[in-house]
Amino acid sequence: MRQIILDTETTGLEPELGHRIIEIAGVELVNRRLTGKDFHRYLNPERESEAGALEVHGLTTEFLRDKPRFAEIAGEFLDFVKGAELIIHNAAFDVAFLDRELDLAGLESLSNHCAGVVDTLRMARELHPGKRNALDALCERYRIDNSARTLHGALLDARLLAEVYLAMTRGQESLIIEEEAHAVAITAGDAGRQALELAVLRASAEELAAHAERLADIEKASKGKCLWTKLEQA
Numbered sequence: 001m002r003q004i005i006l007d008t009e010t011t012g013l014e015p016e017l018g019h020r021i022i023e024i025a026g027v028e029l030v031n032r033r034l035t036g037k038d039f040h041r042y043l044n045p046e047r048e049s050e051a052g053a054l055e056v057h058g059l060t061t062e063f064l065r066d067k068p069r070f071a072e073i074a075g076e077f078l079d080f081v082k083g084a085e086l087i088i089h090n091a092a093f094d095v096a097f098l099d100r101e102l103d104l105a106g107l108e109s110l111s112n113h114c115a116g117v118v119d120t121l122r123m124a125r126e127l128h129p130g131k132r133n134a135l136d137a138l139c140e141r142y143r144i145d146n147s148a149r150t151l152h153g154a155l156l157d158a159r160l161l162a163e164v165y166l167a168m169t170r171g172q173e174s175l176i177i178e179e180e181a182h183a184v185a186i187t188a189g190d191a192g193r194q195a196l197e198l199a200v201l202r203a204s205a206e207e208l209a210a211h212a213e214r215l216a217d218i219e220k221a222s223k224g225k226c227l228w229t230k231l232e233q234a
């Protein structure tokens with residue numbers, strides 16, 4: 001299974017009010033293993049960030065001014081996520097922004113390009129009801145080092161979320177290991193059976209005659225109760 005752990009940073013909280021994505025990142029998992037293949041872009045939102053958002057991510061207008069616009073990297077992004085299951089913390093937020101950006105670029109919504117979306121915030125709330133389930137809290141709960149997270153950053157947060165997701169779904173990893181071991185055992189069994197194929201040696205005429213004579217003796221001694229004779233006559 002191919003999965004993409006995805007995160008974004010934005011100029012504010014409301015795409016309907018014109019807020020835009022300024023950073024997007026994804027890290028790839030295949031069969032629950034990080035492949036080292038990442039996608040990461042800073043984006044020019046063509047507007048200022050709200051003061052509260054700037055405090056969270058620290059990405060200034062000056063830094064973003066020479067970065068590409070979302071429409072310029074949209075094709076590359078969609079190629080990266082195509083057919084994958086997306087893993088996102090508080091997925092409704094990121095998906096709303098991504099759908100808005102795709103719409104502005106004249107492209108179909110995210111659901112038309114990926115296999116589905118898993119919301120790790122919802123998953124965490126089901127696993128840990130009544131507890132804090134922000135990314136930092138989950139890192140602390142699962143003993144994942146987040147000391148480098150002084151500000152929010154899409155790539156760092158995606159990598160941390162990948163570790164959190166794997167920790168929260170550790171039982172699935174055991175299931176995959178068992179399935180892989182079973183597949184290896186079947187392959188080894190097939191190879192063993194192939195290696196044990198034996199040549200068939202047909203009995204000679206003399207051997208067949210000796211066999212018939214021996215059965216006749218058994219038939220006589222058992223007064224007609226020789227099973228082998230009955231099987232041959234059937």
